Amino acid sequence: MNVNRYVYIMLSDTGTLFTNVIKKYTKAPYNHSSLSFDSELKEMYSFGRKNPKNPFNGGFVKEDIFTGTYSRYKDTTCVIYKLKVTEREIEKMKRVLDVFIKNDDKFLYNILGVIGISLKEPVEFSNSYFCSQFVAEVLSRSGIKLWGKLPALVTPDDFRKNEYFHLIYEGKLFDFEPIKRHLSK
Template sequence: MNKDTQIYILLSNPRTIVTKMIGLYTRAPYNHASIAFDSELREVYSFGRKHPLIPVFGGFVKENIHSGVFEKATCAIYSCSVSKETYERMRTYVRQFEENDELYSYNFLGILGIILNMELGKENSYFCSQFVSSVFKQGGVDLVNKSAALTTPADLQSCTHLELIFRGSLETYRQLCCYRRNNSVQQHPSYVV
């Protein structure tokens, strides 16, 4: 298989009530997972809050890493090499969510399922890492040896298929991307901080 396209996973710790509550249980450094189709994180998708002030109103979202809950977030960014065909299958799958976002809801019950080690939740409901894992599974890439409905951000963090390219403040990563863009740097070196 010709692996020549990169897909990115953003693990973060945004400043929300839900991630703080999850963090109290997991004690993990990152409690939110997103998938990105570019290294500058312009196309970032996940399941999370749809309204900045109402945390229980959640579903499929295109995230803006430049504002809101991500402004002061810490993160780890991973890349995964896939074939162009796999990339396109994954991108097409996410487009279906974009085109029909009103059909999807946040899987709050699924978070309880993680604690109980049981797959819980209704059809068309996802939590963040469940969604990311589902996108990879749809592309034919099994990141972890468990069902998407039981996958946590910590599981993604320990995946051997992923290469860590950055860890630190999301603001620092945004500045590095801006520097690269303004100085026409073509390849991204690992920015692990």
Template sequence: MMGKKVYLLLTNSGSFLTKLIKLYTKKPYNHASIAFDNELSEVYSFGRKTAGNPFIGGFVKEDVRTGLFTHADCTIYSFTVTESQMQKLKHYLDKIEAQKNHYRYNFLGLLGVMFNTPIDRKKAYFCSQFVATLLKECNIIHFEKPPSLIAPYDLQTVSTFQFVYEGKLRDYHCEN
């Protein structure tokens, strides 16, 4: 039985907020997204809803060919899920997308990561917390710490993820 591939996309857009986060983390990538195809046409995360304002955030379907992504550096990993896990992922995402106006960006949660104190808020996530929650809730990965303490770097260290690409996002050409 062949599984389906899902992709983890970690990016550094070079935005002011990213530079601020990078000062603290000292890591190259500070934004995490999940993608359901190798062309990266179905990419989801929690981030800014408008390009011009980093403080209006929530659940977003990202277009990695435009906006802040046009000059972004990235690394991409893939992992294989069962048909059942894929259905759970899609169902979970559909539920959030149907209520996306009720979801917010968990800015307080970022402080929680800095102080190693989980700050869970109802219907609020930051990018890597969202990806980790999705993977945990769909029984794909069990993390040693709560999703509200998972940073993009932590996702990069998951041993079952397969490295796909690193470089400029605009130069990425999907595997066949």
């Protein structure tokens, strides 16, 4: 029996100085991408701030909405999509993700890659990613090819414009029903 499975992509805008600078250039509403395996976003991964108070220490992160960076930015806006995948693709993604989890201290934030996007030139280093590059890389290594370009050229807006992603929510992150329910406990 083939049961529908999904992964979830959240694009967000915290309103920080860094995101506002990127937003001015990209003209896109969201500039951060995260990958989750559950619709309540309890298990979410990306490349971003390792410490919510320090924007200069970036790398691979397991994001926690209630204690991580988002907890400092209550007015964060977001859009959440689901992508239909197979059980086998989820297994592959989790294996790829496991490498990141086990070696999280070895990964750096690819700030030069962000600049490379503006030049339409991929800038890749081993063990160095920016958020949308990471999400696209996990999908790609799992056999899910959604764009005709390298993960190092995928932007958060590419997720928003891709027909394979189905919108499930757009608005304030802390107004998303599963998060509101968690907060009211």
